[in-house]
Amino acid sequence: xxxxxxxxxLTMIALAATLFIGLTxxxxxxxxxxxxxxxxxxxxxxxxxxxxxxLQQYLVFGAIALxxxxxxxxxxxxx
Amino acid sequence: xxxxxxxLKFTFSLNLALLLTVCALEQIPFTGALLxxxxxxxxxxxxxxxxxxxxxxxxxxxxxxxxxxxxxxxxNYLLNLSLFAAVTTSIYSGITISQEAIPSITxxxxxxxxxxxxxxxxHDQASNFVIALAALHLALNWDWSxxxxxxxxxxxxxxxx
Numbered sequence: 001x002x003x004x005x006x007x008x009x010l011t012m013i014a015l016a017a018t019l020f021i022g023l024t025x026x027x028x029x030x031x032x033x034x035x036x037x038x039x040x041x042x043x044x045x046x047x048x049x050x051x052x053x054x055l056q057q058y059l060v061f062g063a064i065a066l067x068x069x070x071x072x073x074x075x076x077x078x079x
Numbered sequence: 080x081x082x083x084x085x086x087l088k089f090t091f092s093l094n095l096a097l098l099l100t101v102c103a104l105e106q107i108p109f110t111g112a113l114l115x116x117x118x119x120x121x122x123x124x125x126x127x128x129x130x131x132x133x134x135x136x137x138x139x140x141x142x143x144x145x146x147x148x149x150x151x152x153x154x155n156y157l158l159n160l161s162l163f164a165a166v167t168t169s170i171y172s173g174i175t176i177s178q179e180a181i182p183s184i185t186x187x188x189x190x191x192x193x194x195x196x197x198x199x200x201x202h203d204q205a206s207n208f209v210i211a212l213a214a215l216h217l218a219l220n221w222d223w224s225x226x227x228x229x230x231x232x233x234x235x236x237x238x239x240x
Contacts, residue, residue, distance in 0.1 A: 006131065013130055020167040024201060028172075031197035042112040044179065050109035057102040061214045068218030076155065076219060 084234060090132050091227045097125055101213050105206055116173070116180035123170045130163075155219055162212040169209050172202035 068074045100122050107115050130137070137159075144156040174181055175198045178189045192199055217224065 009131055009134055010127070013127060016163065017167045017171075020164045021171045024168045024171060024205075028197040028201055031200070042107055042115075042178065044111050044113045046111035046114055047108055050106060054103060054106045054109045057105050057210075061098075061102050061210060061217075064211055064214035065217045065221070068215040069221055072215070072218070074155070074158075074215060074218040074221075075151070076222065 084230070084239070086132075087227055088231055091224075091231055093125060093129060093132070094224070097122070097129060098213075098217065100125070101209060105210055113179045116177050119170065119173050120180055126166055126170075158212065158215055158219065162209070162216050165205050165208040165212055169202060169205035172198045172205060176202055 100118060103110055104115060104118055104122060110118060140152065140156055140159075143152050176190060176192055178192070181187075182189045
């Protein structure tokens with residue numbers, strides 16, 4: 001019973017995800033063909049030198065959460 | 080907080096892992112493309128578990144929102160739905176442009192990526208939205224997070240598993 005319930009929930013998650021994937025694909029098709037001028041290259045190996053930017057990312061994340069809490073007054077309750 | 084301590088501990092650890100991962104995913108220069116892609120796939124799996132664990136809340140909120148009962152409930156619901164949409168978009172576009180993980184799983188050739196191409200742009204934009212919306216999601220669930228953290232810390236201090 002628990003297995004069936006989990007599968008049903010996973011199906012619902014997959015259906016909702018498919019809806020958004022469909023919309024995203026429609027949006028992607030609205031882009032023109034890419035101009036093959038500049039290839040996108042990303043480093044494969046990690047670079048520990050970039051650790052400060054990761055810490056900066058956590059600070060930005062914290063700042064947005066704090067702003068959501070204090071300025072937007074986000075709460076779960078109905079009050 | 081009705082969750083049993085082991086489940087609470089698992090949920091809290093998962094949420095903490097999601098928080099750490101979502102920021103690390105945004106920093107490809109730090110992780111490198113290979114780790115970024117495998118971390119992204121792990122993140123997708125963690126999101127599914129997170130949704131399954133939060134199912135009771137999702138179901139109750141869906142019932143509360145339709146018909147609309149309060150502006151706050153509607154705003155919270157839309158925020159979480161937007162986060163789900165952004166995460167889905169980010170994961171799917173990431174799979175589409177994957178250079179390391181997906182080609183190694185499917186044994187297919189790496190797609191050629193051009194700067195500013197549709198899926199690269201969508202992936203970058205969706206990832207930025209994920210960071211902002213995930214932070215607001217944390218703000219929304221702050222009380223739960225603090226209470227869960229306190230409960231777990233208190234139990235650890237008392238020597239309980």
